[in-house]
Amino acid sequence: MGKYIIEGGYSLSGEIKVQGSKNAVLPLLAATVLNKGKTYLHNCPKIHDVDSMLNILASIGCIIKWEDDVLIIDSSVINTYIIPEKYVQMMRSSIILLGSVLGRLKNVKIGFPGGCSIGTRPIDLHLKALRQMNISIEDKYGYIECSTDKIIGNKVSLDYPSVGATENIMLTAVLSEGVTTINNAAKEPEIVELQEFLNKMGAKVKGAGTDTITIEGVNELDSVEYRIMPDRIVAGTYMCAAAITGGEILLKDVCKSHLNATITKSIEMGCIVKEFDNQLLIKVPEKLKSIDLLRTQPYPGFPTDMQAQLMSCLSIAHGTSIIAETIFESRYKHVAELVKMGADIITDGRIAVIKGVDKLNGAEVFAEDLRGGAALVLAGLNAEGTTIVNNAIHILRGYEKLENDLSLLGAKVKYSSD
Numbered sequence: 373m374g375k376y377i378i379e380g381g382y383s384l385s386g387e388i389k390v391q392g393s394k395n396a397v398l399p400l401l402a403a404t405v406l407n408k409g410k411t412y413l414h415n416c417p418k419i420h421d422v423d424s425m426l427n428i429l430a431s432i433g434c435i436i437k438w439e440d441d442v443l444i445i446d447s448s449v450i451n452t453y454i455i456p457e458k459y460v461q462m463m464r465s466s467i468i469l470l471g472s473v474l475g476r477l478k479n480v481k482i483g484f485p486g487g488c489s490i491g492t493r494p495i496d497l498h499l500k501a502l503r504q505m506n507i508s509i510e511d512k513y514g515y516i517e518c519s520t521d522k523i524i525g526n527k528v529s530l531d532y533p534s535v536g537a538t539e540n541i542m543l544t545a546v547l548s549e550g551v552t553t554i555n556n557a558a559k560e561p562e563i564v565e566l567q568e569f570l571n572k573m574g575a576k577v578k579g580a581g582t583d584t585i586t587i588e589g590v591n592e593l594d595s596v597e598y599r600i601m602p603d604r605i606v607a608g609t610y611m612c613a614a615a616i617t618g619g620e621i622l623l624k625d626v627c628k629s630h631l632n633a634t635i636t637k638s639i640e641m642g643c644i645v646k647e648f649d650n651q652l653l654i655k656v657p658e659k660l661k662s663i664d665l666l667r668t669q670p671y672p673g674f675p676t677d678m679q680a681q682l683m684s685c686l687s688i689a690h691g692t693s694i695i696a697e698t699i700f701e702s703r704y705k706h707v708a709e710l711v712k713m714g715a716d717i718i719t720d721g722r723i724a725v726i727k728g729v730d731k732l733n734g735a736e737v738f739a740e741d742l743r744g745g746a747a748l749v750l751a752g753l754n755a756e757g758t759t760i761v762n763n764a765i766h767i768l769r770g771y772e773k774l775e776n777d778l779s780l781l782g783a784k785v786k787y788s789s790d
C-alpha cells in the first residue's frame with residue numbers, strides 16, 4: 373500500500389510547478405469517447421486515477437499512447453458499451469463514463485459505483501436527469517443499464533449542484549437532439565474546463581461557471597488538442613505545506629481565480645499571499661492564527677477537498693477553530709490520525725473543533741482517503757521526529773511525485789512502496 377516517511381521540522385522554501393488538474397482531466401478523458409478521432413492532451417498529471425481511467429478507455433476500444441509528455445487517445449473505435457466492474461469499484465469517479473459512452477453508443481452498462489470513505493456518494497441526481505432525456509435506466513443487481521434510440525434534450529434542474537451530475541448531463545447532451553438546459557448546475561472551474569474542451573471538439577455548450585448551462589446537440593465531434601488546467605487542490609495543498617512549516621514558497625502555473633477561497637482562508641491564518649500572472653507567492657508568519665468558522669461549500673465557496681489540509685494547519689495555529697463539513701457526511705477520517713500526532717480535535721457529526729497546540733509529534737498514521745492522507749503528510753512536515761503515513765496508495769491517486777515536490781522545497785520526505 374506504500375508509505376511516506378517524513379522527518380519534520382524543516383521550513384519549506386523555493387518554487388514548484390503545480391501539476392495538471394485531476395478533477396479536470398477525469399471528465400475530459402471520459403469526453404474523448406465522444407469524438408471518433410484523436411485527442412492530444414498536454415499537462416496531464418501522471419497519477420493513479422488517470423491510469424485507472426486510461427485502463428477503462430483501453431478496455432472499451434480506445435488506443436492509448438504517451439509521446440513524451442503528450443497523452444494521445446484514439447477513440448475512433450469503441451467496441452463495447454459495458455464498463456468492466458473491476459474498474460468501477462477501483463475508482464468511483466469512473467461513473468463519469470456513463471454520459472460519454474451513452475452519448476456515443478446510446479447504450480451503457482456500468483457497475484453501481486461503491487461509496488468511499490468520505491461518504492455514500494449516491495448518483496440519484498445523475499439518473500433523475502438522464503431519465504428526463506428519453507433514456508431508460510434499469511438498475512439491477514449492482515449494475516446500471518441505460519439505453520435509448522435517441523437522446524432528446526430537455527430542461528433539467530438539479531436538487532443539488534452536483535459536480536459529477538452536471539458533467540454527466542453535459543456529456544450525455546452534446547450529441548443529443550435538441551437543447552438541454554441544466555438549472556442549478558455546479559460552477560466549479562472543472563465544469564468550465566469541460567465546456568471549453570467540448571467546444572474545442574465542436575460542441576455547443578455555454579454558461580459553464582454559472583448555475584445555468586445550455587447544451588445544443590450536434591451531430592459529431594472532431595479530434596482535439598488541449599492543455600489541462602493546473603490543479604487548484606494540489607496548489608492549495610502546497611500553500612498549506614508552506615503555512616504549516618513557516619516557509620515561503622512560489623507556486624508556478626496556478627490559476628489564481630480558482631484559489632480565491634483558499635487564499636482568503638490562508639490570509640485569515642496570517643499568511644501573506646502575493647499574485648503575479650500565473651504564479652503565487654505565499655509567506656508565513658511565525659505562528660498561524662485560528663479561524664473562527666471554516667465552512668465547506670460548493671464553488672466558489674471553500675472547497676471540501678481542502679478541508680483536511682486546512683485542519684492540519686489549524687491544529688498548530690494559535691487559538692481554537694471550527695470547521696463545518698457541509699458537503700460529505702464522513703470526511704473526518706484524518707482526525708483520529710492527527711490526534712495520534714498530538715492534535716487537540718473533537719468532532720460531532722459534520723462539526724470539528726480544533727484547539728491549536730504548539731507542535732505535533734511524529735507518529736505512525738494511516739491514510740484513509742486522498743485528501744485526508746495529504747493532510748497527514750502536511751502534519752508530518754511540522755511534527756517533531758519521524759512520521760510514517762501508511763496506505764500512501766490513496767495519496768498517489770491525486771498527487772504526482774508528492775515526495776519529489778516537497779523535497780525540492782526542503783522537506784525531508786521519502787516514499788517507500790513496501
Ligand code: EPZ
Pocket residue numbers: 394395396398465491492493494495496497498499532533534535536537558562676677699700701742743770
Ligand atoms: C467531485 O466529486 C470531485 N471529484 C470531488 O473531489 C469533490 O470533493 C466533489 O466533486 C465536490 O466538490 C471529481 O471531480 C473526480 P458531487 P462528485 O456530486 O462529483 C451528493 C477529490 O478529493 N450527491 O458534487 O462525486 C454527494 O453525496 C474528490 O479530488 C447526491 O446526493 O461530487 C455529496 O454529498 C473527492 N446525489 C454532494 O452531493 C448525486 O447524484 C457533492 O457531490 C450526486 C451527488
